[in-house]
Amino acid sequence: MKVIFFSLLLILGNVACTTLEPVNVPADELQQQLRSGTLVNVGDRVRLVTADETVHKFRVTEISLEQDLVLGRKAGVPIDEIVALETREVSVGRTSLLTGGVGIGVAVLIAIAIAPAVILGGG
DSSP: HHHHHHHHHHHHHHHHHHEEEEEEOOOHHHHHHHTTTTOOOOOOOOEEEEEEEOEEEEEEEEETTTEEEEESOEEEEEGGEEOOOOOOOOOOOHHHHHHHHHHHHHHHHHHHHHHHHHHTOOO
């Protein structure tokens, strides 16, 4: 039973809660930071908003300085047109609450399962 409990906690510990975090800088500074590579890395999940208010959501596959684009698998967004950016970040607090809550829930279920045996003298 302990093996199942700890296995469940290990799995949940590796499944992190994520949230989109806005980058709060003016558009010109945002574009400069995108070009310098300080904001976004290949593999990051992003939500980009362009000047015409179009929203693009994708995982970054490349930041092409030659083409001046942030590229995803099916999309490319010109850096000059990007006015807002949100990046997907791991929420440590949410992940901890989820893991702890599930751990407590599993402990309660185990206690409920073994209580009859202990009370009736079978365990």
